[in-house]
Amino acid sequence: MDIEDTPTATSELLCQAIVNSDEFNFNKQLALQVFTLWMCSPLLELQLKSTHKPFQIRQNWKYLVEHYGHASYNRQQRDEPIILFKRNVFFLQHLEEKIKDQKILELLYEEAKHNILEGRYPCEVSHYIMLGGIQARIELGPYNSQVHSIHYFREEQSKYLPAHVRKSATWTWLPISSKNSAEVRLLEQYKRVPNSATNRKLIRKYLEFCWSLPFYGAAFFEGQIEQPVRGLISLMTHQDIPVLVAINSKNVYIIDDVQCTVLLGLRYEEFSWDHAKPSKEDDPNCLPCLFLQFVVVENGARVSKILQVFSRQAGLMDSLISNFVQQLKRKSSGDEPDRAFDQMNTENETHASINSTPFTHNSTNLPNLPSLNNKLSRLTLATFDEDGHLIGQMGSWSFSY
Template sequence: MPFFVVLCMILANSILFVDSNTTASVPSSIVSASAIANTCEQLQGPVVPTCVYLHSNVAILMEIEDTPSATCDLLCQAIINSDELGLNKQLASQVFTLWMTSPLLELQLKPTHKPYEIRQSWRALVGQYSHVSSNRQQRDEPKIMFQRNIFFPQHLEEKIKDQKILELLYEEARHNILEGRYPCEVAHYIMLGGIQARVELGPYNPQVHSTHYFREEQSKYLPIHVRKSSTWTWLPISSKNSAEVRLLEQFKRIPNSATNRKLMKKYLEFCWSLPFYGSAFFEGQVEQPVRGLTSLITYQDIPVLVAINSKGVYIIDDTQCSLLLGLRFEELSWEYARPSKEEDPNCLPCLFIQFMVVENGARVSKILQVFSRQASLMDTLITGFVNHIKAKTNDETDKAYEQQISNDNETHSSLTVGTTHHAPSLPSLTNKLSKLTLATFDEEGHCIGQMGSWSFSY
């Protein structure tokens, strides 16, 4: 199965698969290359030009024999073997993989998945897992992204020295920062924006890099909730605490001797310190606490992002870009629940998350309900990570229990209301529980607090 690969700068948000009966237009700036999979059989089948995108504003245009049969693993190897990217082939094959993403759904593909088939099934997948109207679903166009494999261990990533791989990881981390997916302090966003500006603009030039310049270009360096409202960008004056002034000051502080390599590594080192780094993201909603009559009248669910990585689960306010709840796997139990009225499209599946806190001097159990059509995907991913942790722990502590564990049919932790022997440890992150609607249980399993739509009978 021959591959022909070309690299080009992304000029537009083009459609994932080009009709095989049309000729793809190729900008003159494209550098052509070929990455031939010599070990593959020569298969006869349609050739559908396929674009794979990188977060570095580069697209890889691939022509693959028998495109419908090409697997994710095969496409990844073709990309990694491309001389233009210059990647360390052995390491890159572990760090990166293919994702199918759109504004409505993001899926990491398994090595045996066939991207063409996933693309053909996209409408059905979006219909099953998205929260938007059917009209919006029909307009959704996915892209194939070459990005970090969520299962690649972070402690190994932090040891990588290959510059090409670090650059791709930096670009992906920058994307998540600018999209507000990695909540942090405003000062940290300013610091990261300054580093990014230095990488992209070079050393400070007072003739070019003014407050006005960063006021006009701040969307390139800061997430939307940090930068100045576009309504007021016409004002010629900026306060000393404005985002653009602070961004310029941070940019000016970076010494001329700083290399892009060191700057990207510094950027990544900060992102590695974030507990939710390297997460997969899912859309959901949680009930807003009702306080008073006015709150009841204006009551709406809070849209959230559920970030899941190898360490734990994190609930992020998608509007305010703030961390509401962060729990390591050893601090939580969870349960997936199908909708009680499956025929009702407004009745959503949910994920119950249980954790322990100290309240008024006593240990109590809290349960959060996250509503989402993607709850089953979250459950599957959490199950995979927890099973991996269990297997690793058992392997390190007592080999004799391996067979017993493998025969255990329980695939995930059940809610442990009132069972202190299995109760998770206290959360290590600072959580904003007052912004969540939670049910509370004492150590005997009695419900001592109900909020929102919670209703229990004992």
């Protein structure tokens, strides 16, 4: 695209240029609500405000990566961002599910597919196989026995399945595959798609499954949590667990980034939070923290648990959570209409304290998700009774009275 005065061009202007380009034939007004500009690299992903100037953001990228990125200095210096036109994290999902514009749905499908293949949307292996079969049918057309063999899918499975699913498959250099291997199951799923199925229907089916996932549409942030110490050997060898923090308009999820497993999922009504700067700001190994506090029933009594997430991106998480909570409060009071918000990383006048929840707890139970249960045993947590007294601590937790 030819953009006049590129250094001062805003994100809003670039989005207008994108939707007005000849390559897209979609509802322009709707597309500007659904999508916005992001600047992304392997180390950092930022949704830009409408007033941001992408050229200037790019000029300051090294500083941003140094401030927010989890990587060595050399890797930070090599980091190269790209501009992406993708889903606005503030666009409401129930409005998205009503969209009929096929071009918009195709873009949403591509983004959902990316998150599935990157393992950012944890689900059952059978679901990954099902989605891989749909993707194969969209991209390859109807099944052709002369081309689409087990060998083909063994060689090409990285296109259709996330890495942690492929690892369980038969070694690719072996000439045979077990009947339960990923490539065999993927081929069978692909063959099951009816020849009469159109790409329009298949894209819709793919998205409908992704819409059912509670972390759909989330922004992702890198962090780490302490691994529970179990025994002397564990104490000597334990390391922090790298996690993704997924934040959307309804929930916050902590995802094991290695095993692609949900460790904790909480609705905004179920937790309070706080953000803490590093205690030693001149120490690069001392990271900011995001604290999540939630209530569970343990041995018949209500107790409060606190999880500490270490991350250079804790401030970004705090700001996004604050935006969503304020949005929910305005909606519940009838002051906020149903619309998408173009605001990220803004400062808020009020900040939820870790000692007070943004909402009254409606339940003492954690959210129940099919096959995606919270795994509290894998978390290092501090425990408080209803009077606020510390009754259990793990890891680096220490409190003085």
